[in-house]
């Protein structure tokens with residue numbers, strides 16, 4: 202079997218593929234790998250753009266390790282391979298919800314937290330920050346739990362699959378809640394002037410800047426007492442399916458054939474941006490569909506450097522002859538205490554650059570990466586970047602502690618792959 206990721210830019214052929222259905226099956230796979238001198242990794246749903254999930258040894262698929270194990274007292278424990286989509290539904294049936302989420306729900310819970318998947322939040326951070334306990338199988342085949350106060354907990358929440366195979370994840374959850382979603386068009390220059398106010402005034406601020414224009418689509422989500430006012434079926438289809446996927450896909454395809462038209466296409470898109478509002482269940486508001494395939498690079502910069510990061514990115518795109526169709530997405534989170542979280546120890550802003558999959562633009566990513574690394578940026582572990590362990594050790598204060606824990610728990614590097622060798626050393 203050949204593994205290919207969502208973006209179709211990473212592939213590999215593992216020596217063996219298994220689909221464990223129990224913790225015991227995972228233990229067996231780890232022991233078998235160790236005994237036969239092979240390596241072993243579990244994958245999620247292949248939504249990482251980097252080679253973080255690849256293995257040449259035993260690849261464990263998550264499909265039979267799913268579902269809720271237990272819930273109560275504001276906690277829910279799910280098997281590690283449960284897709285976020287299923288978790289949302291299981292929680293909603295019980296009147297519960299996650300405090301915050303990223304843009305999509307395709308990933309497994311373990312796959313999402315291992316690379317530090319995040320959404321946007323003034324007070325609530327990425328998925329790993331909502332974890333209360335982990336169950337994992339270590340390289341010696343033992344099954345352990347990691348809880349707050351332990352180094353393993355702070356290291357393994359965003360663990361890149363380097364410390365063990367997660368078999369269950371316990372999340373802190375909240376009573377289900379509604380979000381008031383507001384979309385409006387604002388000028389980038391105005392946003393940059395009022396960035397602190399906008400961030401402080403909204404529980405969840407997310408904006409999309411359209412290159413070659415000064416226009417941004419600003420989405421704010423704030424808790425609402427209700428009543429629910431979900432977007433009508435036609436409005437929902439128009440915004441989430443037609444405009445953001447079908448029409449956008451057609452515009453990308455047109456731009457790929459005639460790059461000279463891209464500034465004009467973006468200007469038309471900017472003019473079409475309209476205001477809209479709705480109130481709906483949190484998980485429906487947080488997440489969206491992504492049908493158009495793209496490549497992505499995302500950097501986390503100290504929050505106070507966001508305006509400079511965006512100004513320099515805008516200047517760079519203006520100076521170069523690149524034609525960029527995809528919006529640049531900006532999100533924020535509070536500091537995290539997970540050692541390898543991109544938000545570790547600092548209020549963080551995320552700048553995400555995308556390109557249409559059929560027309561990669563390595564110079565664009567390299568140019569933006571140069572800006573972000575000058576500003577002490579940390580790359581998303583699951584999105585394209587060219588950083589190595591030497592750089593990452595400078596921007597992650599606990600990188601050496603993570604490496605030391607890995608040396609102790611996996612001295613034979615049962616769980617490693619080429620990507621981990623590069624980023625962890």
Ligand SMILES: Cc1cc2nc3c(=O)[nH]c(=O)nc-3n(C[C@H](O)[C@H](O)[C@H](O)COP(=O)(O)OP(=O)(O)OC[C@H]3O[C@@H](n4cnc5c(N)ncnc54)[C@H](O)[C@@H]3O)c2cc1C
Nearest residue numbers: 245246247248249303304308309312315318319362367583
């Ligand atoms: C369309 C799209 C939208 C996205 N939106 C966002 C977003 O809004 N925010 C964001 O931060 N990121 C986003 N991402 C990135 C994505 O969330 C991450 O790359 C995430 O890790 C993918 O999860 P996955 O289940 O596909 O895991 P994979 O990519 O398959 O694996 C990720 C890592 O997790 C490890 N892993 C998986 N299961 C286990 C386990 N049981 N035990 C140990 N290790 C394990 C794998 O070995 C690998 O190292 C997006 C990606 C795409 C393609």
